[in-house]
Structure formats: C-alpha cells, structure tokens
Amino acid sequence: MCRPLPIVFIELLSKDPILSVAVNVPLSHCFDYLPPATGPCPAPGCRVLVPFGRRRETGLVMAVSSDSSVRRGKLKAAEALLDEKPLLSETELALIRFTSDYYHHPIGEVAAASLPTLLRRGGALFPVVTMTAVTAAGSATDLDVLTKRAPKQAALMGLLIDAGSNGVDADTLTEMMPGWRRVSSTLREKGYIEQFEARAEPRETVIEIETEPGPTLNGDQRNAVDAVNAKPGFGAFLLDGVTGSGKTEVYLELIQGVLREGRQTLLLVPEIGLTPQLTGRLRRRLGVEPALLHSGLTDLERLSGWREARSGRAKLVVGTRSAVFAPLPELGLVVVDEEHDASLKQQEGLRYSARDLAIVRASRAQVPVILGSATPTLEVLRHCEEGSYQRLELPRRAGGAEPPSLRIVDISRSQLDEGLSDTLIDAIDRHLNADGQALLFLNRRGFAPTLICTACGNVCECRRCDARMTLHAEIGRLRCHHCGAERVPDEHCDECGSPLKPLGAGTQRIEDVLKRHFPDRRVLRVDSDSTRLKGSMDEALSAAALGEADILVGTQMLSKGHHFPKLTLVGVINADQGLFGTDFRSDERMAQSIVQVAGRAGREQMRGEVLVQTAFPQHPFWPLLVGESYHGVAVRALAERAATGWPPYSRLAVIRAAAHRREDAHAFLDRARRRIAALRLDAVRALGPVDASMARKAGRYRAQLLLQSADRAALHSLLRQLRPELEADRAGRKVRWSIDVDPLDLF
Ligand code: ADP
Ligand code: ZN
Numbered sequence: 001m002c003r004p005l006p007i008v009f010i011e012l013l014s015k016d017p018i019l020s021v022a023v024n025v026p027l028s029h030c031f032d033y034l035p036p037a038t039g040p041c042p043a044p045g046c047r048v049l050v051p052f053g054r055r056r057e058t059g060l061v062m063a064v065s066s067d068s069s070v071r072r073g074k075l076k077a078a079e080a081l082l083d084e085k086p087l088l089s090e091t092e093l094a095l096i097r098f099t100s101d102y103y104h105h106p107i108g109e110v111a112a113a114s115l116p117t118l119l120r121r122g123g124a125l126f127p128v129v130t131m132t133a134v135t136a137a138g139s140a141t142d143l144d145v146l147t148k149r150a151p152k153q154a155a156l157m158g159l160l161i162d163a164g165s166n167g168v169d170a171d172t173l174t175e176m177m178p179g180w181r182r183v184s185s186t187l188r189e190k191g192y193i194e195q196f197e198a199r200a201e202p203r204e205t206v207i208e209i210e211t212e213p214g215p216t217l218n219g220d221q222r223n224a225v226d227a228v229n230a231k232p233g234f235g236a237f238l239l240d241g242v243t244g245s246g247k248t249e250v251y252l253e254l255i256q257g258v259l260r261e262g263r264q265t266l267l268l269v270p271e272i273g274l275t276p277q278l279t280g281r282l283r284r285r286l287g288v289e290p291a292l293l294h295s296g297l298t299d300l301e302r303l304s305g306w307r308e309a310r311s312g313r314a315k316l317v318v319g320t321r322s323a324v325f326a327p328l329p330e331l332g333l334v335v336v337d338e339e340h341d342a343s344l345k346q347q348e349g350l351r352y353s354a355r356d357l358a359i360v361r362a363s364r365a366q367v368p369v370i371l372g373s374a375t376p377t378l379e380v381l382r383h384c385e386e387g388s389y390q391r392l393e394l395p396r397r398a399g400g401a402e403p404p405s406l407r408i409v410d411i412s413r414s415q416l417d418e419g420l421s422d423t424l425i426d427a428i429d430r431h432l433n434a435d436g437q438a439l440l441f442l443n444r445r446g447f448a449p450t451l452i453c454t455a456c457g458n459v460c461e462c463r464r465c466d467a468r469m470t471l472h473a474e475i476g477r478l479r480c481h482h483c484g485a486e487r488v489p490d491e492h493c494d495e496c497g498s499p500l501k502p503l504g505a506g507t508q509r510i511e512d513v514l515k516r517h518f519p520d521r522r523v524l525r526v527d528s529d530s531t532r533l534k535g536s537m538d539e540a541l542s543a544a545a546l547g548e549a550d551i552l553v554g555t556q557m558l559s560k561g562h563h564f565p566k567l568t569l570v571g572v573i574n575a576d577q578g579l580f581g582t583d584f585r586s587d588e589r590m591a592q593s594i595v596q597v598a599g600r601a602g603r604e605q606m607r608g609e610v611l612v613q614t615a616f617p618q619h620p621f622w623p624l625l626v627g628e629s630y631h632g633v634a635v636r637a638l639a640e641r642a643a644t645g646w647p648p649y650s651r652l653a654v655i656r657a658a659a660h661r662r663e664d665a666h667a668f669l670d671r672a673r674r675r676i677a678a679l680r681l682d683a684v685r686a687l688g689p690v691d692a693s694m695a696r697k698a699g700r701y702r703a704q705l706l707l708q709s710a711d712r713a714a715l716h717s718l719l720r721q722l723r724p725e726l727e728a729d730r731a732g733r734k735v736r737w738s739i740d741v742d743p744l745d746l747f
C-alpha cells in the first residue's frame with residue numbers, strides 16, 4: 001500500500017491509507033492519522049507515535065482504511081512507526097474492540113490496559129537494558145572478608161556471583177536489593193563489577209524439568225475430563241467441585257492434552273492464587289516453564305512473559321486478570337480458577353471481568369473454557385440451569401478425605417474474650433493437643449477495630465472520608481483503609497472528653513488473646529498489615545503449610561486456595577455482618593467466604609471441624625449452610641433473585657460520579673438521568689442518583705446512578721447512546737465519572 005506513487009497518480013492520493021489509531025485518552029473513539037512520511041505503512045496491531053494536541057502519544061493502529069470522516073487536508077501524519085511487525089493480531093485487536101464496546105470504555109484506554117507497561121509507554125519489544133555483572137576480579141574476592149567490612153557490598157556481590165557472567169538487569173536488582181545502586185559505584189571503582197548494555201533476548205530453551213506423575217483420576221474427575229474432550233470447539237464448563245475435590249488435577253489432565261497438541265493454555269487465577277505453591281506444582285507435573293503475568297513482577301519480567309505468550313513458545317500462561325488480554329496465537333484451552341473470586345473483576349479504570357472476557361475469548365477461538373469453583377457464582381449457576389454452560393460435579397474430596405463438619409456456636413448470650421467464645425477456645429485446645437493446626441478467620445469487611453468513646457459512643461472517623469479509622473495497635477496509630485490517612489490516636493473523646501477504648505475484633509487483638517491462652521504455641525498472623533513487605537506473604541504461607549505455626553489468624557487472604565496439611569480446625573469469628581448486608585449479594589458472598597475458609601480444614605487424614613460463631617443462630621441462613629452447604633444457600637438465593645429481579649435475572653450498570661462538592665456529583669447524574677429519560681428506552685430502569693454508601697472518600701463526594709434491565713441489549717444500547725453525551729457534558733469536567741457494567745459492589 002505504501003509503495004511510492006508515480007506523479008500522475010498524485011490526485012489519487014486520496015486512496016492513500018488512513019490509520020485508525022487508539023490513543024490512550026478518555027474518549028470513546030479512535031483518531032485518524034496519515035502514515036508516517038517515510039518508511040513502511042503501519043499495519044493494524046503496530047504502535048505508532050502520534051502528535052496529539054501539544055503532546056506526543058503512543059497509539060495502537062486498530063485498522064487501516066481508505067477513508068476518514070475528517071478531511072484529508074486536516075489529517076496529521078503519524079511521526080514514527082514503533083513496531084516492524086504487528087504486536088497484536090486481528091484476534092487480540094478484536095478483543096480490545098469488544099471490551100471497549102461491552103464495558104463502554106474508551107478504546108485507547110482498553111488498548112493501553114491490554115499491553116505490558118513498557119510497551120504501553122512506547123518501549124521496544126526487546127528493550128536494551130543495562131546489565132550488571134561480576135568481573136573476574138570480583139569472582140575472586142573473599143566474600144567473608146568483604147562481609148565484615150562492607151556487608152551491603154558483600155550482599156550485592158553475592159547476588160551477582162549467583163547470577164553469573166550474563167549479569168542482572170537494573171529492575172531486577174532493585175527488586176532484590178532496593179539500595180543496590182549506592183554500593184554499586186564503589187564496587188565498580190574497585191573493578192569487582194561491570195556494567196554493559198544488552199538487548200533482552202527470548203528466554204533460552206528451558207532445561208529439562210524433572211516431572212512427577214500425578215494421581216490416577218477418580219471416576220468423577222475422569223468424567224469431567226471426558227466431558228470436556230467430548231465437545232469439539234467452544235464449550236463453557238463449570239467445574240463445580242468441593243474444596244479438595246481435585247479440580248486442579250482435572251485442569252492438569254486437560255492442559256496435558258493441549259500440550260501434546262503443541263497448543264497453549266491460559267490459566268487465570270485470583271490475585272492471591274499465584275503462589276509459588278501453584279507454579280511449582282504446574283512446573284513439576286507438566287514439565288514446562290509457565291510464563292507468568294501478574295502484578296508482583298517487574299516490568300521487564302512481565303514483558304518477557306508477554307513475549308513468550310505472544311511467540312507461542314510459552315505453552316502455559318498463568319496470570320491474574322489482565323493476562324486475559326495476552327496474545328496467544330496457539331490458544332487451545334482457557335481455565336479460570338476460583339471463578340467466584342472478586343479479584344477477577346477490575347474495580348477501577350477499565351472495570352472488566354476477566355472471567356467473562358475469558359469466556360468471550362474461548363468462544364472466539366473455538367476452544368473450551370473451564371470455570372472452577374467450590375462456590376460458583378449465581379451468574380454461572382444460572383447459565384448451567386439454562387444449558388448454555390455444562391456443569392461438571394466433583395462432589396467428594398479426592399483421596400478420600402472426609403468433608404469438614406460445620407457447627408454453629410451461639411454467642412448471643414456468652415461472655416466473649418475479645419471476640420472468642422469458650423467453645424472455640426476449648427476446640428483450639430483439643431485440636432492442638434491432637435497435633436492439629438487451627439485457623440481463625442476474621443471477616444474484615446466493615447469490621448475493623450477502631451476507637452470508641454466509653455461515654456458518648458463517638459467513633460474515630462477519618463477527616464477526609466465517611467469511614468471509621470482502623471486501629472493499628474502495633475504502630476500505635478489510626479489508619480484509614482480508604483484513603484491511607486494516618487494519625488496518632490487521641491486518648492480522650494473530642495466530643496465529651498471521656499476516655500476512648502478499642503472496639504471490634506482485629507487480627508492483632510485476637511493474636512494477643514491467643515498468646516495469652518496458649519503461651520507455648522506459635523501464633524502466626526497473616527493479613528495485609530503483617531504481609532506488607534513483598535514476598536512476606538509467600539513466606540508466611542509456606543511456614544503455615546509446613547506446620548511451623550500452631551494457630552493461624554487472618555482475613556480473606558487465608559481463605560483462598562492454600563493447602564495446609566495439618567490444619568484441622570477453622571473458627572469463623574465474626575460471621576454476622578453478612579447476614580444483614582445491604583447488598584443483594586450478601587448471602588452469596590458470606591456463604592462463599594465461610595465455605596472457602598472451611599475448605600482449608602482436614603484436607604488430609606484428620607477430619608476437619610469448622611465452628612462458626614453467630615449471635616443469630618435462628619437465622620434461616622444457617623440450616624441451609626449447615627445442612628446443604630453452599631448449594632443450599634445458592635438455590636435459595638437464586639429463587640430470591642428470580643422473585644426480586646436482581647442479577648442474574650437482570651443486568652446492571654452503575655454510573656458513578658465523584659466531585660469535591662456533593663452538588664456537582666449529583667447534578668452530573670441528574671443530567672445523565674434526564675438524558676436517559678429522553679432516550680425513552682422503557683426496558684431500562686434508572687435508580688437514583690443516591691450517595692454512595694461511603695459518600696465521601698479521600699475528600700471527594702461520591703454518588704451513583706444504577707441502571708437495571710432484564711434486556712441486556714436495551715441496556716447496552718442505552719449506554720452506547722449515553723456515553724458520548726456524558727463525554728460532551730462540559731459542566732461534567734469537575735466530576736470524575738465512570739461506567740461500571742456488571743458491577744460487583746453496589747456502593
Ligand atoms: P482442588 O483444586 O479441588 O482444591 P486439588 O486438585 O488440589 O483439589 O486436590 C486436593 C488434594 O487431593 C491434592 O493433594 C491432590 O494431590 C489430591 N488428589 C487429587 N486428585 C486425586 C486422586 N484422583 N487421587 C488421589 N489424590 C488426589
Ligand atoms: Zn465521648
């Protein structure tokens with residue numbers, strides 16, 4: 001297309017191609033550009049550098065066409081082509097388009113979100129990086145001597161000696177040893193280390209990984225595998241298996257089949273699921289090195305994983321939600337583990353569900369997608385009822401371990417010691433004496449410890465948010481979990497001057513009580529505070545798995561996917577707030593978190609016991625959960641949703657607005673509501689605007705307008721017409737607004 005044209009054809013220049021470019025700005029459409037003045041014409045999937053207003057932006061060519069709605073004379077030319085060959089194929093570009101349409105989100109932002117950070121910023125696919133390596137002189141130094149004189153230098157030398165002569169890039173060094181640059185100059189002057197530029201290379205062919213065989217599949221597992229294999233092309237399957245039923249073994253068997261065909265598998269896991277435990281198991285069992293894509297990696301590492309996926313060399317790509325956008329030319333299978341997990345939905349910016357996009361992807365690639373969970377969402381269960389997804393059940397634990405017994409502990413009349421009942425304390429004692437391990441689970445949502453006035457009940461609130469501050473006894477400070485503000489707590493109430501005292505169970509205070517009751521036992525607390533340091537979470541979890549702690553205390557993090565062989569007792573300390581939640585998903589959520597954490601108990605020989613403390617033992621939720629486990633609750637909740645018309649029996653979207661002044665946020669949504677009314681789409685109901693449940697966050701007032709419809713097409717048609725009008729709303733510039741399609745949380 002870009003061959004030089006003979007002069008006579010000059011007037012036919014109108015046939016010259018026009019690039020439709022997705023630029024990372026909050027506007028719905030692509031922008032048209034002429035190709036760069038020199039060089040080859042960019043193909044779709046290549047990045048270009050384009051002039052944008054007074055700036056220069058990296059954009060992604062989405063399409064090349066022959067016409068534009070803008071007059072040619074007014075079109076600017078792209079300044080440079082950044083990729084010789086397209087980074088993304090038509091398949092991935094189509095996924096970007098779909099995501100932008102479905103979530104009503106600016107296409108340039110979707111394109112940006114789908115690329116690794118370094119590429120988004122215009123970097124090369126194989127960037128040149130500065131490597132640091134030991135010299136011969138460096139290798140010959142006596143590390144012990146250096147350690148005594150200059151321990152930091154010795155630490156860096158140690159790292160580099162381990163890495164060998166290829167050296168380590170700066171990013172990775174910063175990751176391993178944050179202050180390395182300070183000592184590196186001294187070492188360079190001494191001639192112990194050297195620095196050089198190197199181009200990132202494709203990963204070397206992997207050394208043989210010694211594989212180990214897995215267990216022979218049981219009948220249920222076999223049936224599940226056969227059912228998937230029996231269906232050619234696309235099929236969506238729910239692998240509905242109780243915790244420990246061997247879902248992972250089913251994935252492994254299916255992945256092995258895909259490996260034999262030389263094709264790729266995409267395995268999506270929740271944020272927390274990507275433990276070394278899982279990657280180690282995949283590597284040993286499959287004999288391939290999984291390419292990893294998650295937020296715990298450096299930018300270079302993520303780029304490398306992405307490259308491996310794109311080249312088709314990585315046969316297994318394991319990642320958290322954004323991995324759903326990874327280019328996979330040989331895709332053969334998609335697996336979404338723990339499909340119920342909220343972290344599969346991005347809750348800010350581009351608010352997408354990785355699970356739902358995974359299904360779209362599989363369907364377009366005509367390959368099977370497996371959704372695994374012990375506590376499937378009602379959305380997925382409903383699809384199974386309708387027959388659009390096939391449900392495969394693993395009702396028993398593999399290897400014959402019995403399911404844990406679940407018991408309700410009535411705490412309505414008991415005296416509690418910092419939230420712990422005598423029944424629970426006795427049970428802990430019993431299990432520890434029988435050489436078991438105990439886990440105490442604290443549902444943190446909305447129940448963080450704070451300071452309360454003993455006289456007037458005044459609670460310490462954040463000055464910028466409508467939220468209580470959380471007490472962190474360890475550092476002696478109050479912290480707001482919504483905006484991060486911190487302050488030293490007052491001793492006396494600022495309303496009435498009476499003394500303040502801690503309220504609510506926190507992991508720290510439970511840890512203290514446990515240490516008092518069980519002074520000879522090792523108590524390990526695992527929550528976002530105790531594991532703030534990178535890697536410390538993994539360490540804590542492996543320590544727990546190895547039985548190096550007797551009692552584990554923690555929040556949601558502890559409830560997911562981990563395998564603690566010695567764990568026999570689970571105590572759920574504060575189950576009640578879920579019973580009276582305001583969200584229509586409260587029941588479902590609470591049953592999920594209890595069943596998931598209960599699933600940690602008794603996964604090997606010893607039978608597990610689960611005690612759930614509640615002050616409302618008469619609540620109808622309990623007999624369902626105790627008698628029929630998760631599915632009892634799910635069946636009733638589905639019937640309720642059918643009766644009330646909430647999802648999955650309708651579709652939702654939320655328009656959120658935040659502004660420094662409450663009136664501005666509301667006025668914006670009022671205008672949105674009037675525009676919606678003018679569109680006269682009777683199938684869509686608009687509710688609100690109302691204040692968000694935490695109306696003020698980090699100094700901004702937040703409000704929302706809820707849209708509900710039983711007709712998905714009508715809802716989307718409305719949003720499609722509304723979005724450009726909202727973008728054009730000049731008075732809305734003071735407002736930060738967003739559209740959330742299929743929202744998880746209605747606050
Ligand atoms: P899930 O993913 O459902 O939680 P896993 O696949 O991790 O379950 O299996 C739980 C435990 O049972 C693991 O230790 C696994 O090795 C074992 N297991 C799974 N399938 C079998 C089987 N068919 N025979 C024996 N043990 C099995
Ligand atoms: Zn007071």
Ligand code: ZN
Binds near residue numbers: 462
């Ligand atoms: Zn705050």
